[in-house]
Amino acid sequence: MKFFFGCLLLALLLGTYSYSYAQTGMSLITGKILTEKHIPAEDATVTLLSFPDSAIVKTTTSGQTGVFKFDNIVPGIYLLAIHKIGYSKYYTGQYHLLAGKTTAIGELTLSPVNQQLGEVSITAKKDYIQVQPDKTVLNVDRSILSAGNSVLDILTTAPGVRVRDNSILFKGGQKALIAINGKPVGNLTDDQLADLLKSYQSNMISQIELIANPSAKYDATGGGGVINIILKKSKDLGFRASIVESAAYGQDYKFSSGINLNYRTDKFNFFGNYSFADNKLPRLLDIDRNIYDDNQLTNIGVDYNSTSYTKTNNYNAGVDYSITPKQTIGALFYGYHNQAGIDKSSSTYIRNNGSLDSILTTQSHVDRAITNLNYNLNYKGTFGKNNGTSLTADFDYSTYDRSSFELINNYFYLTNGTPYRAPLFYTDNSPSSINIRSERIDFSQQLSKSSNLSAGLKNNQVNSDNTIAFNQGSDTTNFLSIPSLTDHFIYKERINAAYAAYNDKFGKSDLTLGLRAEQTSSYGKSYHPDKTVARSYFDLFPNIQWIQAVDTNNMLSIGYDRRITRPNYQDLNPFVGFIGQYSYSTGNPFLKPEYYNVYSISDLYKDKYKVELRLTVTQDMFAPVYEQNDSTKIYVTTLNNIGTRYEYEAEFTIPVDVTKWWNVNIDLDAGYAKYIYNQDSARKSTYELNLQLNQSFTINKGLKAEIYGFYSSPTYYGIKQYKAQYAVRAGLSQSVLHNNGSIRLMVTDIFNSDEYQYTSNYSNLDLTGKEKVGSRFAMLTFTYRFGKSSVKGPSRRTGGNVDDQKRLSGSSNEN
Known part of the structure; x- marks a missing residue:
């Protein structure tokens, strides 16, 4: 009945105001706001924004029937921003208001803030960083510094995210679960995950969601929460497209080109994108080890440099079909092909008691190719009164194939440059193949106007086949196998999961x-x-989140979450990999999963300012360790469960509008970490401070600027003590072609300071290291958008196979 009278009132308003404003030449816009239960949303804040600069024109609130209106509006193009406590911000537009006319936009439905990795329907311009009680959203298109960059580059500037040694750390300084359109990308090593994220260019990305406390619906993997990457998918009827061209020059070069296509009708939605990237990047690595044995000090210093040539083709295509207005089926296909060549060279200096003894030089070349293909079939339906029942189903199949061949040449010299032994030549051939199959079904039932129950099942199966053939020869033509470095490893895994979640709103x-x-x-x-190693284990992962609107300005959130990180497939592989004459790497088939208990409390003030206190306890933490034999001087890199880690954090998110044209986003994360090692009851503690500053400037209507800087204090992680780190980047953006295009100029790592310096004195190790990847570039990016624009907000569909691809093996960036 309320809904009927609401509609009647809306009709009366339309009739009255269309008559009155026809006499004045001004315009009026009106509509109705509903909650996700399809009941009127009272006291929602509605803001009218001018297009394209998003300047605030007027603000009002919706009444008891959910109806709002703006009158006395100058004819033009406008956007709407809607907010209500407990619901995600909603943006819609563009609306063309004509003189003396009333524009009725109909019903707009809000989404609760606890809907994660779910549907996204944002069509208007918005801030780059949006802070919500349960997550932070990055609107990639709004950042000048994101243009022309990969997802990995964007994450290095994301609030609260740290990228260290290619590990992507989020809440609690722990590894995050990376998802694409709600689908975790599988169990990759750090280098392999970095390689995958480099294949996704910014022009393919709509949003990135940073979720600290994901619900039980999602895989329990990732102690650092979830980072969800949402690919572009137009919500407009008709044909829409955009192209992006980007080129960078500095420490070598970067080039990328991409296109996004979308065609939508009432029944069908066809979408796809493609990008190509061609990069040449240098990498420098210096490592010094002191080894004490029989009253002699031996120092082994390695100066390593490499250049990687990488060409990546990334593609994504799909179709959705509306069987009925409430039921949709869809198919997705996405993947990438990466072709890489890596030139490596290193010099190893051996000193005994301070005197140079000999020199070893190594040159090698790697040819590597990776192809990752993913297929998804999905169904989504809503049923019953007010769409109170929903059912979704997904079937996923993924393949991952890697080929890698390396030729390694080693030469041995005395201090005067005279060879003291014949050179050694090696070949390393290490193909890998992984297949993943996943089925998932999710059910949701509205129990009352304020409560909901959801449940689901998931089955996931993995088969991995890996081979390494390592050969040695006295020249570059005749080789014999080295049995200790040649192996064949197969791995099979099955995860069966079930979950239930209950949500209720009261008061x-x-x-x-x-x-x-x-x-x-x-x-x-x-x-x-x-x-042979066989395992079977069962785990329960509870999740609790309570959000309380304390008053009109404060939103309190309290949460608890238990999560897991399983070793990726390659980390369990016992292959012994040759790095150099004095260094090897190997997997650990006995490596156990690490478990996290995360406790958090936060307050969101005025939907802008956020403070969060967090405790993360990591049990059976695993990290890279170096097992050194003092007699042979050889050290082996592997992963071990090193102990328990306690991380206490306080994070502050502070947006500041200095002036109308100068905005600053400050993210400050202060922490204290304590390690209790399994070995000899050793303990270690450290303090940490991370500051990120993102400034944006509106110079005029079409010209904008952005400056980003970060600082990380000295800290300790795993078994390494890191020195302080900082970097600055800046960019300009100019709108062109009637706001359908843009030109962006950016300079990354202006002071060429983005590098890692560390020491380690774990066990009998005395190691110092420095690593730098090419990071200073001047980049120019051009974007052009074209096609029809008539706003309609359908749902965004995601697949169901997530946790698996992140655990895949192989890399094209192991340089």
């Missing part, structure tokens, strides 16, 4: 309770030597 409170159960069975077999 000004929003409570979510969830429980996820996962049964994991795995089997790994190495043939040389013959070694």
Whole structure:
């Protein structure tokens, strides 16, 4: 009945105001706001924004029936921004207001803030960083410094995110679960995940969601929460397209080209994008080790440099079909092909008691190719009164194939440059193949106007086949196999999962309770030597989140989450990999998962300012360690469960409008971490401070500027003590072609300061290291958008196979 009278009132308003404003030449816009339960949203704040600069024109609130209106509006093009406590901000437009006419936009439906990795319907211009009680959203198109960059580059500037040694750390300084359109990307190593994220260019990305406390619906993997990357998918009827061209020059070069296409009708939505990237990047690495044995000090210093030539083709295509207005089926296909060549050279200096003894030089070349293909079939339907029942289903199949061949030449010299032994030549051939199959079904039932129950099942199966053939020869033509470095490893894993979650809104409170159960069975077999490891374990992962609207300005959130990080497939692979004459790497088939308990409390003030206190306890933490033999001087890099880590954090998000044309976003993260090692009851503690400053300037209507800088204090992580780190980048953006295009100029790492310097004194190790990847570039990016624009907001569809691709093996960036 309320809904009927609301519609009647809306009709009366339309009739009255269309008559009165026809006499004045001014315009009027009106509409109605509903909650996700399709009931009127009272006291929602509605802001009218001018287009294209998003300047605030007027603000009002919706009445008891959800109706709002703006009158006495100068004819023109406008946007609407809608906000209500407990719901995500909603943007819509563009609306062309004509003189003396009334524009009725109909009903607009809000989404609760606890809907994560779900549907996104944002069509208007907005801030780059949007802070919400349960997540932070990055609107990639709004950042000048994102243009022409990869997703990995963007994440290095994301608030609260740290990229260290290609590890992507988020809440609690722990690794985050990376998802694409709500689908975790599988269990990759750090280098492999970095390589995947480099294949996605910014022109393919709509938003990035940073979610600290994901609900039980999503895989329990990732102690640092979830980073969800949402690909572009137009919500406009008709044909829409955009092209992006980018080129950078500095420490070598970067080039990328991309196109986004979308065609939507009432029944069908066809979408796709393609990007090509061609990069040449240098990498420098200096490592010094002091080894004490029999009253002699031996120093081994390695000066390493490499240049990688990488060409990546990334593609994404799909179709959605509306069987009925409430039921949709879809198909997705996405993947990438990466072709890389890496030239490596290094010099190893051996000193005994301070005197140079000998020199080893190594040159090698790697040819590597990776192809990752992903297929998804999906269904989504809503049923019952007020669409109170929903059902979704996904079937996913993924393939990952890697080929890698390396030729390694080693030469041995005395201090005067005379060879003291014959050179050694090696070949390393290490192909890998992984297949992943996943089925998932999710059910949701509205129990009342304020409560909801959801449940789901998921099955995931992985088969991995890896081979390494390592050969040695006295020249570059005749080689013999080295049995200790040649192996065949197969790995199979199955994870069965079930979850249930209950959500209820009462008064000004929003409570979510969830429980996820996962049964994991795995089997790994190495043939040389013959070694088999089989495991089976069952885990429960509770999730609690309570959001309380304290008053009109403050939103309090309290959460608890238990999560897991399983070793990726390659980390369990016992292959012994040759790095140099004195360094090797190997997997650890006995590596156990690490578990996280995360406790948090936060306050969001005026939907802008946020402070969060957080405790993360990591049990069975695993990290890279170096096992050194003092007699042979050889050290082996592997992963071990090193102990328990306690991380106490306070994070502050502070946006400041200095002037109308100067805006600053400050993210300050202060922490204290304590390590309790399994070995000899050793302990280590450290303080950490991370500051990120993002400034934007509106110079005139079409010209904008942006400056980003970060500082990380000295800190300790795993078994390494890191020195302070900082970097600055800046850019300009100019709108062109009637706001359908833009030209952006950016300079990254202006002071060429973005590098890692560290030491390690773990166990018998005494190591100092410095690493720098080419990071200073001047980049020019051109973007052009064309096609029809008639706003309609359909749902965004995601697949169901997530946690698996992140655990894949192989890399094209191991340089």
